[in-house]
Amino acid sequence: MKVPYPRPFYRYSTYLKQKYGKAVYRISVDAGFSCPHRAADGGGGCTFCDELGSRAAYQEAVVGGASLKIRRGGKVGPERLEIIREQIERGREFLYHRYGAERYILYLQAFSNTFAPIDQLKTIYDFSLAQADFCEFIVST
Numbered sequence: 001m002k003v004p005y006p007r008p009f010y011r012y013s014t015y016l017k018q019k020y021g022k023a024v025y026r027i028s029v030d031a032g033f034s035c036p037h038r039a040a041d042g043g044g045g046c047t048f049c050d051e052l053g054s055r056a057a058y059q060e061a062v063v064g065g066a067s068l069k070i071r072r073g074g075k076v077g078p079e080r081l082e083i084i085r086e087q088i089e090r091g092r093e094f095l096y097h098r099y100g101a102e103r104y105i106l107y108l109q110a111f112s113n114t115f116a117p118i119d120q121l122k123t124i125y126d127f128s129l130a131q132a133d134f135c136e137f138i139v140s141t
Contacts, residue, residue, distance in 0.1 A: 016136075020103050023101070023103070024101075024136070025095045025101040025103070025105070026104070027087075027095065027104050027105070028109040029084055031113060031128065032084075033108075033116060034115055035112045035115060075120070076120045081123075084127065088106070088128065092132060103135050104132055105134060105136040106128055106129060106132070106138070107138040107140070108128070111140075114139060
């Protein structure tokens with residue numbers, strides 16, 4: 001559908017569709033990171049970030065129960081990686097069934113996804129990116 005007037009901005013979704021030939025959808029993941037603005041008990045933080053770290057609603061069933069197992073800011077182990085894998089798979093399934101999505105962006109969304117030692121970041125980033133053929137990678141901070 002053509003818009004009868006030019007848009008006042010160039011939409012990122014339009015850019016992605018032109019670049020990749022199809023619509024691209026974000027798979028939002030809670031990778032178990034914490035935040036430098038939160039206290040050890042989970043209190044504090046920024047006013048725009050809720051107590052769960054602003055994660056995608058379609059992930060609640062996976063992360064809602066599983067996130068209790070993730071010690072925020074803790075070491076990266078097989079259980080944490082499995083929870084990440086489950087979220088990516090659930091996100092792909094949801095987006096495919098809802099929108100017919102075939103191309104994806106990996107979006108590490110909840111909390112500050114750079115708030116960990118570099119070796120842990122590399123482990124999580126590499127593992128997550130290996131779960132699908134992602135077009136792009138977004139890391140929230």
